[in-house]
Amino acid sequence: MTAPTASPISQCVPWIRVSHFGVEGSPDDGSRRRKAANAQTRSALPSRTSSAEAARISLATLVLKLTCPGVPDIYQGDELEALALVDPDNRRPVDWDRLAQLLGSSPLRGPGPEPKLWLTSRLLDLRRSHPRAFARGYMPLAAAPDVCAFMRGPDVLVVVPLAPSASPEVDVAGDWHDVLEERFPFRVYLNGRVLRSSPELD
Helix, strand or coil: CCCCCCCHHHHHHHHHHHHHHCCCCCHHHHHHHHHHHHHHHHHHCCCCCCHHHHHHHHHHHHHHHHHCCCCCCCCCCCCCCCCCCCCCCCCCCCCHHHHHHHHHCCHHHCCCCCHHHHHHHHHHHHHHHCHHHHHCCCEECCCCCCEEEEEECCCEEEEEECCCCCCCCCCCCCCEEECCCCCCCCEEEEEHHHHCCCHHHC
16 A cells, blocks of 8 residues: 655645744744734834825935836836735726826926826926936935935936935936926926927926
């Protein structure tokens, strides 16, 4: 009589225990570790974040994504605010008519009810009109500890305060104009001599 072969599931159980619960393979050990990690994470976070502050952080992250070195990844349809706890799904249908209508309402007049779309359009216009600046590396600038500041080429200056109370001002010689029209707590400056030759950003 042939001895029964262990099922694939039973062979995976030890690995699952080691991976999920820890080297000891004990659920109690894993539970204690997760509770300790969660407690440490909670203690490092503010007790409450307002919706305005959450929006500020989200838009500041968008500015960095669209101005840092590299190619920004934009999920189609996510040009508008999308509140979700999972990554966007590129297979979902996109309301192109609504996006075209919102963009057709002249985003240059201001962010309106969709600041994410306005920011995305504005900064992609900047990248398109100044490809050489964004094809190069970046130069970090001296700024306050709670401010991220850098240049893309000689004519694009990005300043993103990390704290709500931080100032977006830095001391860099030039005739700088904010392409975001100073509507936000962060700045993306373009040198004035270049701005005058870029009608789409005037």
